[in-house]
Amino acid sequence: MPRGQIMLVLHAHLPYVHHPEYTFFLEEQWLFEAITETYIPILRMFRNLEKDKVPAKLTMSITPPLMEMLANTDLQYKYEKRLEKLIELSKKEVQRTERENPTKHKMAQYYLSEFEDTLYIFKDVYQRNILNGFKEYMSKGYIDIITCNATHGYLPFMEQYPQAIRAQLEQAVKTYERHMGVKPRGIWLAECAYFPGLDKYLAEYSLEYFFVDSHGLWYADERPKYGVYRPVITPNNVFAFARDPESSEQVWSAQIGYPGDSRYREFYRDIGFDREYDYIRPYIDPSGVRTNTGIKYHKITSKETPLDGKDFYDVDDANGVAHEHARDFLRKKESQVEYLLNIFEGLEPIVVAPFDAELFGHWWYEGPLFLEYFMREAANSQKLRVVRACDVADWIEKVQILTPAASSWGANGYNEVWLNGTNDWIYLHLHEMVERMTDMAKRYVEEKDPLKVRVLNQMVRELLLAQSSDWAFIMTTRTSVDYAVNRTKTHIKRFLDLYDMLNSGNIDVGELQRLEYVDDIFPDADYKMYLKI
Amino acid sequence: MWKELQEWLKQDLTIQELKAKAKELGLSVRKQMTKADVRRLLERYIERAKLSEPESVESISSATSQMQESTDQSQQLPPKEDITIPDSYKKDKLVAMPINPQWMYFYWDLSDANASLIKSSNISKVVLRVYDITYIEFNGTNAHRTFEIGIDVLGIRNYYLNVPVPGAHYLGEIGYYDVDGRYIPLLRSNLCMMPTSSPSQSTRERWLDLRKHRRIVMPASGMLTPVIERVAGSVQGLESLFRTSNAGSFSFARLSGKGM
Known part of the structure; x- marks a missing residue:
């Protein structure tokens, strides 16, 4: 029986920030926070799913600057130091919260064990280079890791310089190969930014597929028969997948999206700002500026609640909510593909849902858990199958030839x-x-x-x-x-x-x-x- | 110590050089080791050396954190680097870039010769011209439409322009009228292809059968899925909403079409 297919795409990217001449640099914390809150939790998800023999399929771009940072020994060393400090702080928090509040205390213990596990995964399992983890799950068939142009340069603004575009692509392919040991099959174009003609360069570097925003297909040179729910192929023989607007809306919308649930963790309450200065001083920016630590005790409560009126966060409650949301998302996807299967007269629709990876975990703390539950639930679905981009590129038999329109996924859809x-x-x-x-x-x-x-x-x-x-x-x-x-x-x-x-x-x-x-x-x-x- | 070694390793070294260095450091080098193996060995040595070093937390405040006087005497900040960049490269250049289906952007740079020419007394007016040359070989006079705006090319260096046709191909030109009213072109831009903002009117559909390697062309059947398009002003790319608290509030306020 034909089933709908869903492709979750995470775009993992941070600009290259490495200041070896400093022992501590504020902007390097972007990477460290993302490792702790997003990248390692995603690896943890794969470890859990593998342990339970749940098949999972994810497409993920890890950009060249991110790969370079993750493999950089100086940053690895700095991250480890940072994590050790965080564990030290968590131990103090466990003692301190005992006198404060039982929920807080429970969370302090939770953070301590989370951070210790993070250090274990970072240091012992993957020898400080978590690319080893992504490589492992790529070779086990869980993830399709794709590349991105070298430094996430905005390619439409290089249109008059083919050599600049080629350098961005050549360096991307080389960097991917150096870290992953194989050539990349697909590419995420920085900011999803495409202009007609770019496909020619992608073909030169044997890149088989890329992604565009929805209107990249809607406004293509010929009408896409199946809208954004089937990939197309460009005249230069590169597949283009387009973003499903519904999936993003369901997950991220400020009104109806999941991350705004009152029981989820509040991003803006962090003990880096809440604790008294002398106590927190060793764990924030050495210059004395308060920064996030990653230890947060409050939940969103409600959007109207001011920051100082938030209730305490309980990870077990949030866990249940993430599960509920994953089931809800699956139901919505099932009914979407059912509807599409109907109008496509049995041809399998492919729903592409791309997101910034750092939204999962870093912004939406429970995001990786949501993903894990989604993979578990989807594994039993009769109506839906989770796929990777490379799977579709391997299976697809008949495809419409189109040139996508100039577009990006930025505000208002173009270059502004x-x-x-x-x-x-x-x-x-x-x-x-x-x-x-x-x-x-x-x-x-x-x-x-x-x-x-x-x-x-x-x-x-x-x-x-x-x-x-x-x-x-x-x-x-x-x-x-x-x-x-x-x-x-x-x-x-x-x-x-x-x-x-x-x-x-x-x-x-x-x-x-x-x-x-x-x-x-x-x-x-x-x-x-x-x-x- | 390890810093020197780290620096040294950055060079392109032969396996002999690497092995000699490793031996010098008392590391055990085996015969069958490849160049990459020896490199890894040395890198691990550096890592260990770093870890065993007593921690000296230097205080550093980045560009975004306010500088605060640190009491830490061990502070060793690298000297401040001069990052003054030129505001002109003294080259004649007019560059056109698409912003969205309705707006395009121009910036220009001028050689000293042209800058002084523009100041000369036999020029009555300097203009920015925009030619619509969609799908034509432009010969200077056959544009579909020609637009012109008087600008102070020495006073401002860029211009935002509201253009009428999405998907059109525009070419920019900076030129001047001399005292006799003759138009003389000075600089021409690259071709700027504007994004489209509506579904195609094409009446055909092309397909590729990947198994049979066959192309099929047929009359267009339209789109089977209903599409709800978004309009400018709404927030697309909801992702950006979460990246930053004020994304989505980007407005056209800055695209005044009045230059700076």
Whole structure:
């Protein structure tokens, strides 16, 4: 009997933030929080499902900068230290909460054992590199891990520079292969951003599939017969999957979405802000600025409740809610595919539900648990089958040929998040850098002097890092703006300095070494990528 | 100590060099070890060295946290780096970028020669032209439509423009009128293809049979699924709502179409 198919896609990405010259750097905590709250909980989910022999299928992009950070020994060491401090704090909390409140005390004990388990998984199970875990579950058939363009650069704004697009893709494929041991089959385009013609470049790097937002298919050059519920193939023979708008709405909507349930954990109440300063001081930013610790004792209670009026959080209650929500989501998906099967006259609809991975766990604390329950429930469904992108690419027999429309998954569906009055100034520089990089690649095409080659390759790193769409995004959202502006300017300046060094023949080896040390992404960066015009 | 080693390892080293270093450090090197093996051995050595080092928590405040005077005497911050970047590369350049189906963006940069030309007395007016050249070979005069706005190209460096046709292909041009009223083009942009915002009117459908490797072309049957489109102003990409508290509040306020 035909069944509907559902493909859950998690996009795991953080911009490359590594400051080896500092022992503690606030923005490095983005990675550490995501490891503790999202990446390890996802691995834990696979461990649980495997133990119970539940088949699970997930598609997940792990972007090149994220892979580079997860495999970086300095960051691994910093993370371990951070986690050890957190365990130390949890032990104090267990003692302290005993006198405070039984629910709080229960949660303190829960956090202690969670963090100890996290450390165990990080250190003992995966030898500090959790990519080992993702690799393991990829080889066991649970996850399809796909790549993303090198530094999450916004490809529609490189349209006039094919070599810049190729460098983003070539570095992506190389980085994936270096960490995963095989070539990637699929790609998540940064910000889901597509423009007609991009498929040609994807085909050049043997990428078999990518994802677009719903209107990428709705407004394609020919009407997609099955809407967003079947992949299409582009004229260059790359599959495109499109986002189902209903699934995102069901999970994330501010009105009806699951994460807003009153019994779930409140993100904005953290003991990093709640405890008295002297006590919490050793566990926050060493500069003395209060930061999140990850220990949170309150639940949402209700949206109207002010932060200081929130009730205590009980993980067991929340667990039950996550299960309830997973069942509800499955029911909704079953009825959706039933309806689609009907109008498709028996052809199996494929529902694609992509999300930012960090929303699961980091923002929606119970998210990974929800996923786990969903996989368990779906394993018994008669109407629905969970699939990975690679499964569909292997099975599909007949597919419509389309060129998707220019689109992204950003606010309003196009490019305005990455190009507006807050960030438009960056493009003069980003484009200039591509032009200079290209000129230099041509001029030094036969270069043998290892020192000059190092300068050229470091220029590639600075350029790629400057291109991260994250900086433009952060400028738009007006949070951490200074950091994003500084990072952009820093990479532009370093690039221009290296360019001048090469031009003048006056190479400052010490400075080159310093830049290789502070911007240590992509050891295999190769300036010759920019010859591919 | 380990820092030096870490630096040293960043170079492209031969297996002999790596093995010699490992031996020097008292690590046991076996004959059949590959280059990668020896590298890993050295990396593990660095890791252990790091772990055994007494922890010296240097205080650091990042760009986003307010700098606070630290009492910690061991603080060793790297010297502040100059990140002043130029505001022009003195190159003649006009670049067009699509924002969404209705708005496009231009930025430009000028060589000193053209900057002084524009200031010269025989120029009566400088303009930004936009040609609609959708699906045509443009020869300078055959555009479907031509739009023109007078701009101060030296005073401002970019422009947001509301354009009439989604999906159209536009070309920008900066030019001027001389005192005799003649139009002289100065810089031309790249071709800018605007996103579309409506379903295709095409009457055909193409299919690929992957097993038989056959292409099939047939009359369009339309879309079987009803589509509820969203309109600009609503919040799409609900994901961003959770990434940040104020996402979705992005408005067109900044896209005034009035330049800066």
